[in-house]
Amino acid sequence: MSAARFSGTDSYVATPDLLMAVNAAITLGRPLLIKGEPGTGKTQLALEIARALERPLFEWHIKSTSKAQQGLYEYDAVSRLRDSQLGEEKVREIRNYIVKGSLWEAFESQVQPVLLIDEIDKADIEFPNDLLRELDRMEFYVNETRELVKARHRPVILITSNNEKELPDAFLRRCFFHYIRFPDADTLEKIVRVHYPDLKSELLREALTTFFNVRETPGLRKKPSTSELLDWIKLLLAEDISPEALRGDDPKKLIPVLHGALLKNEQDVHLFEQLVFLNRRAGR
Amino acid sequence: MLVRFFNDLRAGGVPVTLPEFLSLLEALEARVASLSAEEFYYLARMAMVKDERHFDRFDRVFAEHFEGAEKLFEKLTAELPPEWLKQLTERLMSEEERRRVESLGGWDKLLETLRERLREQRGRHEGGNKWIGTAGTSPFGNQGFNPEGVRMGQESSRHRRAVKVWEARDYRNLDDGVTLGTRNLKMALRRLRRFAREGAAEELDLDGTIDATARNAGLLDLKLVPERRNAVKLLLLLDVGGSMDPHVKACEELFSAARAEFKHLEYFYFHNFPYERLWKDNRRRFSVMTDTLGVLRTFNPDYRVLFVGDATMSPYEIEQPGGSVEHWNAESGRVWMTRIAAHFPRLVWLNPEPVDRWAWTMSIEITRELVDGRMFPLTLDGLDRAMRELKHGRRIYSRHGTTDRAPTDAR
Numbered sequence: 001m002s003a004a005r006f007s008g009t010d011s012y013v014a015t016p017d018l019l020m021a022v023n024a025a026i027t028l029g030r031p032l033l034i035k036g037e038p039g040t041g042k043t044q045l046a047l048e049i050a051r052a053l054e055r056p057l058f059e060w061h062i063k064s065t066s067k068a069q070q071g072l073y074e075y076d077a078v079s080r081l082r083d084s085q086l087g088e089e090k091v092r093e094i095r096n097y098i099v100k101g102s103l104w105e106a107f108e109s110q111v112q113p114v115l116l117i118d119e120i121d122k123a124d125i126e127f128p129n130d131l132l133r134e135l136d137r138m139e140f141y142v143n144e145t146r147e148l149v150k151a152r153h154r155p156v157i158l159i160t161s162n163n164e165k166e167l168p169d170a171f172l173r174r175c176f177f178h179y180i181r182f183p184d185a186d187t188l189e190k191i192v193r194v195h196y197p198d199l200k201s202e203l204l205r206e207a208l209t210t211f212f213n214v215r216e217t218p219g220l221r222k223k224p225s226t227s228e229l230l231d232w233i234k235l236l237l238a239e240d241i242s243p244e245a246l247r248g249d250d251p252k253k254l255i256p257v258l259h260g261a262l263l264k265n266e267q268d269v270h271l272f273e274q275l276v277f278l279n280r281r282a283g284r
Numbered sequence: 285m286l287v288r289f290f291n292d293l294r295a296g297g298v299p300v301t302l303p304e305f306l307s308l309l310e311a312l313e314a315r316v317a318s319l320s321a322e323e324f325y326y327l328a329r330m331a332m333v334k335d336e337r338h339f340d341r342f343d344r345v346f347a348e349h350f351e352g353a354e355k356l357f358e359k360l361t362a363e364l365p366p367e368w369l370k371q372l373t374e375r376l377m378s379e380e381e382r383r384r385v386e387s388l389g390g391w392d393k394l395l396e397t398l399r400e401r402l403r404e405q406r407g408r409h410e411g412g413n414k415w416i417g418t419a420g421t422s423p424f425g426n427q428g429f430n431p432e433g434v435r436m437g438q439e440s441s442r443h444r445r446a447v448k449v450w451e452a453r454d455y456r457n458l459d460d461g462v463t464l465g466t467r468n469l470k471m472a473l474r475r476l477r478r479f480a481r482e483g484a485a486e487e488l489d490l491d492g493t494i495d496a497t498a499r500n501a502g503l504l505d506l507k508l509v510p511e512r513r514n515a516v517k518l519l520l521l522l523d524v525g526g527s528m529d530p531h532v533k534a535c536e537e538l539f540s541a542a543r544a545e546f547k548h549l550e551y552f553y554f555h556n557f558p559y560e561r562l563w564k565d566n567r568r569r570f571s572v573m574t575d576t577l578g579v580l581r582t583f584n585p586d587y588r589v590l591f592v593g594d595a596t597m598s599p600y601e602i603e604q605p606g607g608s609v610e611h612w613n614a615e616s617g618r619v620w621m622t623r624i625a626a627h628f629p630r631l632v633w634l635n636p637e638p639v640d641r642w643a644w645t646m647s648i649e650i651t652r653e654l655v656d657g658r659m660f661p662l663t664l665d666g667l668d669r670a671m672r673e674l675k676h677g678r679r680i681y682s683r684h685g686t687t688d689r690a691p692t693d694a695r
Contacts (some may be wrong), residue, residue: 016322028311
């Protein structure tokens with residue numbers, strides 16, 4: 001077992017509990033299941049781990065039609081049939097029609113790789129159950145060629161989920177679990193600093209205050225998250241907005257400038273406008 | 285010690301299994317965590333709790349179990365919390381103020397009280413002179429005026445460790461045992477979506493394939509079509525008037541938001557208990573009525589029926605003809621409920637009253653019996669179980685809401 005330790009990178013701020021979870025998963029070779037609000041950097045984490053430990057990264061993005069088998073390999077029977085009708089020579093060798101999936105490729109890697117299984121909850125309910133043995137023993141059997149594929153090195157496996165479906169217990173038992181909480185003000189400030197080191201502190205403070213105000217609006221359908229904050233700040237910088245403009249003393253401007261980056265649907269914008277309006281009136 | 289912790293967790297409603305416990309021990313042996321209570325907490329949680337809904341339960345058991353044991357960790361580590369607290373206040377306080385603190389019982393006392401307060405306090409607090417919050421004169425909190433005040437959560441993250449993470453109970457909102465509110469409405473919606481559809485498998489379009497293959501001069505060309513979605517028809521019956529209104533509103537919003545997922549969604553109102561008339565518009569409830577028999581005729585038995593009501597009333601309102609508080613009903617509520625239940629085999633009742641009060645209210649017990657025990661609390665977990673009930677018919681329920689199918693279940 002390698003003694004590699006992950007300690008965050010210059011572009012990713014990880015809290016101590018997250019570091020502990022990642023390092024435990026690396027040390028014990030267990031998959032790590034990551035949940036959390038959208039936009040808190042679940043997927044980003046895998047990229048950063050691979051970069052920090054200098055390991056190859058294999059990504060497997062799950063869709064609603066994904067099958068567990070596709071991660072291992074696919075036997076392209078249709079093109080073999082077509083080739084046979086056309087009388088091609090390569091049709092005799094079945095290996096020509098076995099297409100390797102990301103899991104197989106990760107198993108074959110020369111150094112310990114990082115494997116990202118992204119948004120596992122998008123797939124069918126049975127999907128995680130079909131991967132139990134593969135994740136446990138890190139091996140699988142190719143029926144068509146009768147060979148056993150074993151991992152050379154147990155990959156560091158990161159699995160992300162958005163909670164759209166419940167995952168089966170048998171699957172959860174085999175994973176470590178970490179829930180990324182929405183960062184507090186200090187951590188958030190650190191995150192913004194990492195992405196925009198030259199940002200003026202005044203603007204940052206105003207932006208964060210506005211951001212947390214928006215987030216605390218009751219009844220929002222989609223609360224803005226870290227990634228939306230970063231987008232918004234990028235826009236603020238691009239438009240060269242001053243901190244004073246953000247403070248919004250101008251009663252005509254009810255909602256923060258460039259709010260489109262923070263509030264993603266019209267009901268939310270409308271709700272926010274109404275609340276701000278009511279607050280103003282109460283304040284008078 | 286840890287075996288007892290494991291057993292306590294199971295008793296506290298956290299579904300931990302032996303392999304998970306063993307993996308925690310393995311991680312401890314591999315020295316993943318250093319010797320601090322906080323790291324041990326994170327490690328234990330990561331290895332044994334696989335759902336953020338159980339974090340709060342875990343926190344409670346952890347706090348109870350390791351009460352006092354943190355001191356053990358503290359002895360093992362070089363970083364003694366009382367010490368840095370002392371350093372901090374040496375910077376912040378004058379000599380005189382420090383003497384006053386000593387006179388009040390010293391640091392140990394202060395820390396002990398802090399822990400006590402945290403246990404008693406629920407939620408955020410501002411002002412006042414006892415609770416931990418902001419801008420008050422209590423010794424705990426920030427921006428306070430008490431000379432012996434312990435600043436919390438204002439400067440570097442070091443101070444925040446004064447609040448033990450597991451005692452702060454940040455995950456309370458994620459526990460699915462709490463009543464539905466605007467906060468967890470979104471989660472409930474997800475559960476409903478899960479109810480309405482399952483999977484998105486594709487199936488072979490045989491006609492399309494034959495056609496395409498023929499056009500392709502006999503070279504096979506497979507065509508797939510998306511599988512047909514589960515189309516659920518739902519009839520909501522909501523109790524309005526009085527204390528039920530906020531809950532009913534929450535439910536209405538919830539189901540309207542999920543409307544796209546259902547083939548048909550119809551709703552009717554009743555007051556306290558369903559009798560011979562229901563209504564659709566609450567403002568015109570006395571002028572525009574719908575005949576309950578008419579409803580039974582209009583909606584066939586493949587509609588799933590969901591009642592929302594507290595079922596809290598005088599038992600006469602169910603048992604006696606003329607028992608209704610609003611009008612003269614010729615037949616008793618019991619008769620009408622039995623009729624409705626007989627017509628719709630898939631029916632559940634969601635009750636916002638806390639479960640432990642059910643047994644003490646006679647009318648709830650009667651209603652429960654009338655719906656064959658298919659009454660569920662209006663919580664995420666209850667909603668989940670109710671949806672499962674509606675979807676699959678009768679099932680056997682275990683404590684954590686996980687289900688096993690009854691052997692007679694054909695689906």
